[in-house]
Amino acid sequence: MATRVSDEPAFVLHSIPYKETSLILDVFTRSYGRMALIAKGAKRPHSVLRPVLQRFQPLAVSWSGKSELRTMTKAEWLGGVPPLVGDALLCGFYLNELLVKFTAREDSHEDLYDEYSKTVHLLGQDPTDLEPILRPFEITLLKETGFAAALDRCIDSYDGFEDDEHYVYQPERGIRKLQADDPGHWPVMTGKHLRCMNAQDYSDRDTLTQSKSLTRFILGLHLQDQAMMTRQILIDLKKI
Incomplete structure (x- = not known):
């Protein structure tokens, strides 16, 4: 059965390029543990996801799908953490x-x-x-x-x-x-x-x-x- 999750607290642990414009993300979520999500088009210069999907930054992520690799539908930066250096x-x-x-x-x-x-x-x-x-x-x-x-x-x-x-x-x-x-x-x-x-x-x-x-x-x-x-x-x- 397909699942749809909205605004789940999460952090990006790792990302790898997928095809020409997308990313596959390893995301640590509060309620679902580690999830594999595909962020379609996230590598495009004007993608709304591109500046958001940073490690060590609190996010609210949404996804859908029924396979092991779900599709990210939205990600919002929650702020509050300076970049780690x-x-x-x-x-x-x-x-x-x-x-x-x-x-x-x-x-x-x-x-x-x-x-x-x-x-x-x-x-x-x-x-x-x-x-x-x-x-x-x-x-x-x-x-x-x-x-x-x-x-x-x-x-x-x-x-x-x-x-x-x-x-x-x-x-x-x-x-x-x-x-x-x-x-x-x-x-x-x-x-x-x-x-x-x-x-x-x-x-x-x-x-x-x-x-x-x-x-x-x-x-x-x-x-x-x-x-x-x-x-x-x-x-x-x-x-x-």
């Missing part, structure tokens, strides 16, 4: 790579969409400290897509964390208390900083350090040999 722009591409690799098409993640929107707005302020902006998005992504086991409780007791206790992340299980024979490559965190991570409080630099260890470990487990170009650039620049 410099390291913030690299971070934006990193967010988009994560979404493409960790989310399936037409799988709704409203909380993740809201976190992405918030993160893009923060990056639009051209911050000098990027880690406190990126960490909450990474953790939300891993939670919402099911690639991380529970991060908000100890699996030993299914209870909260004790501030001075040390914990590890055990793959496929979650957070538990550190044991003497645990593998050395498992990330170690204190209860205090785990609570801060779950509250999205990164005011303590130790919370940032421990959350970086955790997210790199979990992302690496699932990416395996898949290359993420922007992530490696940012690591080389010591930005994440």
Whole structure:
């Protein structure tokens, strides 16, 4: 059955040319997840879509169709985000790579969409400290897509964390208390900083350090040999 959707909040993640005048877009929407849309005539010089379909800008998009590739019928710029520049722009591409690799098409993640929107707005302020902006998005992504086991409780007791206790992340299980024979490559965190991570409080630099260890470990487990170009650039620049 053909579908018709109007004025759906969305961001363009990626676009590729299609034929002479059109674009195929990978669009992240709030209610429908990632959608493949064809924007017919968007490459024409006087197309109303051409100036609108920019990455990292909030849009309201409309489409119709019944195949996997729907037809965009309208797109409006909602404004409010300055163009990303410099390291913030690299971070934006990193967010988009994560979404493409960790989310399936037409799988709704409203909380993740809201976190992405918030993160893009923060990056639009051209911050000098990027880690406190990126960490909450990474953790939300891993939670919402099911690639991380529970991060908000100890699996030993299914209870909260004790501030001075040390914990590890055990793959496929979650957070538990550190044991003497645990593998050395498992990330170690204190209860205090785990609570801060779950509250999205990164005011303590130790919370940032421990959350970086955790997210790199979990992302690496699932990416395996898949290359993420922007992530490696940012690591080389010591930005994440």
